[in-house]
């Protein structure tokens with residue numbers, strides 16, 4: 001006999017009614033637990049998950065762009081746009097591989113960032129104000145990388161770095177030197193999956209890699 005049945009015993013002697021009362025009580029408790037749980041999870045959701053948005057004009061512009069993109073398995077099927085944004089380039093080099101399906105870059109897979117190269121260990125800058133969210137070494141792909149959470153509501157990731165000048169939690173300013181270009185196997189430390197010196201640059205809507213967008217939508221001409 002569970003607690004609800006014991007309580008029901010006080011109300012009636014009928015076994016059948018006791019069962020019914022007990023079931024109604026259990027149902028009521030579950031209902032309120034679910035409602036309370038939803039309210040609590042809403043109230044305690046991370047602040048950045050609720051307020052993580054681009055400024056209004058940027059949201060509208062990107063919305064218009066994204067509305068015309070066909071998605072397959074959550075991956076945008078687009079030819080990379082030309083630079084149409086307002087942010088400075090993280091590295092002044094040549095684009096060696098755009099964002100999108102990179103049949104042309106020698107591999108038949110999806111490239112979630114923009115490759116920019118000078119062939120040197122040149123400085124890489126933060127394209128906007130923000131806070132360094134993560135610095136890691138990913139030997140299989142990104143090598144040494146930095147993920148920054150920007151005040152404007154998006155994230156940038158710089159990969160295959162030879163060296164970083166920042167640490168996690170640091171505030172960075174737009175234009176501030178954050179790292180050096182790397183990625184030359186056998187020469188630069190932590191190249192990751194890279195065949196030559198370049199910056200792999202991503203823009204993400206969240207910290208998660210499934211939210212990547214074409215960086216050329218953000219960078220100026």
Ligand SMILES: [Zn+2]
Nearest residue numbers: 113114115200
């Ligand atoms: Zn790349």
